[in-house]
Amino acid sequence: MKKVSQIQTLIIDGKEVGGKSDESILQVAKENDIFIPTLCYLEGLSDYGGCRMCIVEVKGMPRLVPACTTLIREGMEVTTNSEKIHNYRLSILALLFTERNHICSACVSNGHCELQTLALKLGLTHVEFPYIFPKMPVDATHDRFIADHNRCVLCGRCVRACHEVEGAHTKDIMGRGITSRVITDLKESWGSSKTCTSCGKCVHVCPTGALTEKGKSVAEMEKRRQFLPYLKLMRERR
Amino acid sequence: MSRELVIDPVTRIEGHGKVTLFFDDKNEVKDAQFAVTQFRGFEKFVEGRPFTEMPSIVERICGICPVSHSLAASKACDSILGVRIPSPAKKIRQLLNCGEFIQSHALSFFHLSSPDFLIGFDSDPSIRNIVGVVNKNPQLAKNGIRLRQIGGHIVEWLGKKRVHPAWVVPGGVNECLSEEHKDMMLKEIPEAKEIILNTLKLFKGMIEDFRKEIRTFGNFPSMFLGLVDAEGNWEITDGYLRFIDSKGNIVADMIEPSKYKEFIGESVEEFSYLKSPYYKKIGYPEGIYRVGPAARLNVCNGFSTPLADKEWAEFKELERGPVLSSFHNHYARLIEILAVIELEEKLLNDPDILDTHIRAYADVNEYEGVGCVEAPRGTLFHHYKVDKYGLIEWANMIVATGNNNLAINKSVLQVAQHYMTGTEITEAMINRVEGVIRAYDPCLSCSTHAIGMMPLKFTLIDSDGKIIKEITRG
Numbered sequence: 078m079k080k081v082s083q084i085q086t087l088i089i090d091g092k093e094v095g096g097k098s099d100e101s102i103l104q105v106a107k108e109n110d111i112f113i114p115t116l117c118y119l120e121g122l123s124d125y126g127g128c129r130m131c132i133v134e135v136k137g138m139p140r141l142v143p144a145c146t147t148l149i150r151e152g153m154e155v156t157t158n159s160e161k162i163h164n165y166r167l168s169i170l171a172l173l174f175t176e177r178n179h180i181c182s183a184c185v186s187n188g189h190c191e192l193q194t195l196a197l198k199l200g201l202t203h204v205e206f207p208y209i210f211p212k213m214p215v216d217a218t219h220d221r222f223i224a225d226h227n228r229c230v231l232c233g234r235c236v237r238a239c240h241e242v243e244g245a246h247t248k249d250i251m252g253r254g255i256t257s258r259v260i261t262d263l264k265e266s267w268g269s270s271k272t273c274t275s276c277g278k279c280v281h282v283c284p285t286g287a288l289t290e291k292g293k294s295v296a297e298m299e300k301r302r303q304f305l306p307y308l309k310l311m312r313e314r315r
Numbered sequence: 316m317s318r319e320l321v322i323d324p325v326t327r328i329e330g331h332g333k334v335t336l337f338f339d340d341k342n343e344v345k346d347a348q349f350a351v352t353q354f355r356g357f358e359k360f361v362e363g364r365p366f367t368e369m370p371s372i373v374e375r376i377c378g379i380c381p382v383s384h385s386l387a388a389s390k391a392c393d394s395i396l397g398v399r400i401p402s403p404a405k406k407i408r409q410l411l412n413c414g415e416f417i418q419s420h421a422l423s424f425f426h427l428s429s430p431d432f433l434i435g436f437d438s439d440p441s442i443r444n445i446v447g448v449v450n451k452n453p454q455l456a457k458n459g460i461r462l463r464q465i466g467g468h469i470v471e472w473l474g475k476k477r478v479h480p481a482w483v484v485p486g487g488v489n490e491c492l493s494e495e496h497k498d499m500m501l502k503e504i505p506e507a508k509e510i511i512l513n514t515l516k517l518f519k520g521m522i523e524d525f526r527k528e529i530r531t532f533g534n535f536p537s538m539f540l541g542l543v544d545a546e547g548n549w550e551i552t553d554g555y556l557r558f559i560d561s562k563g564n565i566v567a568d569m570i571e572p573s574k575y576k577e578f579i580g581e582s583v584e585e586f587s588y589l590k591s592p593y594y595k596k597i598g599y600p601e602g603i604y605r606v607g608p609a610a611r612l613n614v615c616n617g618f619s620t621p622l623a624d625k626e627w628a629e630f631k632e633l634e635r636g637p638v639l640s641s642f643h644n645h646y647a648r649l650i651e652i653l654a655v656i657e658l659e660e661k662l663l664n665d666p667d668i669l670d671t672h673i674r675a676y677a678d679v680n681e682y683e684g685v686g687c688v689e690a691p692r693g694t695l696f697h698h699y700k701v702d703k704y705g706l707i708e709w710a711n712m713i714v715a716t717g718n719n720n721l722a723i724n725k726s727v728l729q730v731a732q733h734y735m736t737g738t739e740i741t742e743a744m745i746n747r748v749e750g751v752i753r754a755y756d757p758c759l760s761c762s763t764h765a766i767g768m769m770p771l772k773f774t775l776i777d778s779d780g781k782i783i784k785e786i787t788r789g
């Protein structure tokens with residue numbers, strides 16, 4: 078039986094808005110053209126709440142909450158931006174840059190990268206934390222795609238797209254914390270994967286230059302993500 | 316007691332250089348070393364990267380000639396793909412190289428070197444700079460800026476960004492030339508030609524005043540290397556290697572650049588990050604050869620454009636064999652500016668230049684590739700090896716200044732021997748050391764003397780390694 082959702086009203090940034098009870102703060106904000114930065118969120122994939130870019134303040138709640146995984150409630154009062162929130166977001170972004178090797182000028186995604194765009198949009202002018210410069214491999218064994226762990230932000234979009242949309246579950250994340258790494262099957266080379274269907278969905282949902290098409294030169298990798306919500310919608314209708 | 320004199324330009328991050336002079340017991344200069352600490356690590360840190368990124372990564376090697384590096388890299392990548400790039404792409408790349416030559420040569424001549432000619436090697440360093448030129452001959456300064464701008468336009472209108480165009484790609488280029496930009500470029504040609512012809516006239520009128528410098532600025536017999544086309548004419552973007560000896564005899568000709576290792580050996584010295592290549596058959600260090608503007612004019616049979624060819628014939632009259640003095644790089648640079656302007660015109664009037672078939676696609680077909688072009692400063696080699704997935708396993712680059720490394724050492728020695736009296740450090744000597752280095756227009760030139768004067772540090776060291784004198788200027 079289909080769940081019946083109720084209409085709730087709430088206040089976001091002083092504006093009275095309404096949404097369905099199974100909608101997240103992020104969804105309602107989007108419907109009302111209120112900008113909340115996101116990175117691991119992608120319309121058409123399940124909500125993960127991993128990157129913490131979308132943190133917002135909810136009146137009465139002691140901590141900041143991710144807007145993508147917090148459902149709206151009647152009478153809620155949400156603030157999407159404040160100095161405190163902004164500073165947290167900047168720190169999160171800065172840490173993402175220090176964790177891997179982001180050399181935009183030599184990156185295939187330069188100019189079409191969500192991480193880069195976010196940094197620009199939020200005004201990240203410098204990084205205070207020391208860079209780690211990890212030695213990360215590039216997996217170019219697949220015929221058509223390249224996985225460059227130097228550029229991965231562990232958003233898990235590829236894992237979700239592969240599992241939820243393509244149904245292959247070739248990609249996964251192993252390890253913990255800073256040592257986490259996106260893997261193919263049981264940590265095999267992408268080219269030898271028996272489960273990968275070479276559909277390319279992971280490549281196109283990846284926000285950065287971590288998963289790309291082979292043969293692309295710097296700044297040439299443009300991702301096409303529009304297909305995803307449509308695909309999801311059509312499948313739900315069936 | 317033998318002594319060591321170190322001239323150490325205090326530079327910004329890019330391009331550290333330092334000159335060391337060695338003295339014998341009689342206080343005579345017996346050897347000179349010119350050390351460059353640039354290019355450190357590039358060959359190493361590209362390991363593991365997809366080869367398709369190379370044209371853009373290597374653009375970061377140098378702020379003045381990013382185009383040369385990306386062209387050489389793309390050509391190496393073309394051979395890894397195993398493709399012959401479409402002819403329009405080839406022509407567009409040539410056009411891009413023209414822009415780079417105009418830009419870079421104009422910077423070298425007008426901005427960096429003209430103060431020496433106009434204001435004089437012996438003048439006060441505080442006025443011997445571009446500001447001094449503006450005061451003395453404002454038109455020349457203006458012309459220099461304008462010419463640089465015209466060259467810059469080519470790069471900008473083709474490659475979108477003036478300094479680092481992420482635009483030359485393996486297999487060709489990633490965008491074609493628009494009709495509008497073509498017309499804009501064509502429109503600037505008459506002015507560019509006029510400027511360079513006038514400058515040539517002016518410079519030729521001054522040559523006599525620099526007899527002494529001509530005699531001492533790297534004036535010694537050596538081999539020369541440069542690219543030539545299939546007819547043996549001057550060439551900068553494609554073509555074959557040609558070596559000539561100091562008498563002008565061709566010793567190796569029509570060599571595919573991919574075979575460079577059969578002809579060029581590379582020795583590494585402790586004191587410099589720059590390799591010292593030498594002509595293999597003669598060995599190190601006698602196999603010294605020079606590259607760059609004068610070398611290119613020395614090796615070729617002439618130009619395939621009329622105005623430059625005429626100037627070339629006159630240039631060749633300077634000496635019976637090859638023109639040996641490195642001072643004449645300045646002269647050759649001006650002739651080359653004229654040549655690339657003519658070449659630019661020719662390319663722009665070729666209907667192919669607007670063709671949209673500009674890129675060939677392929678997977679990795681060869682595990683090794685060599686790319687070679689003439690950079691404004693001389694012949695440039697990029698050599699990569701990749702694994703079967705296209706990740707770089709090994710890279711070797713011989714940059715123009717590297718090719719000239721041995722020659723620069725020798726030239727500095729010649730100047731020092733001529734202008735040093737004992738261990739006395741004189742302005743005249745410093746200025747000439749600076750000047751002879753500048754004649755080669757080495758890559759560190761922009762960072763070290765953008766204001767017209769190299770910040771120099773002189774250290775006098777005796778044979779026990781003790782500092783006995785230290786002078787800093789700049």
Ligand code: SF4
Nearest residue numbers: 179181184190285286
């Ligand atoms: S993935 Fe994005 S942020 Fe990282 S290097 Fe590439 S363009 Fe820059």
Ligand code: SF4
Nearest residue numbers: 229230232233235283
């Ligand atoms: S590979 Fe891309 S999509 Fe996958 S976790 Fe890394 S950044 Fe996210």
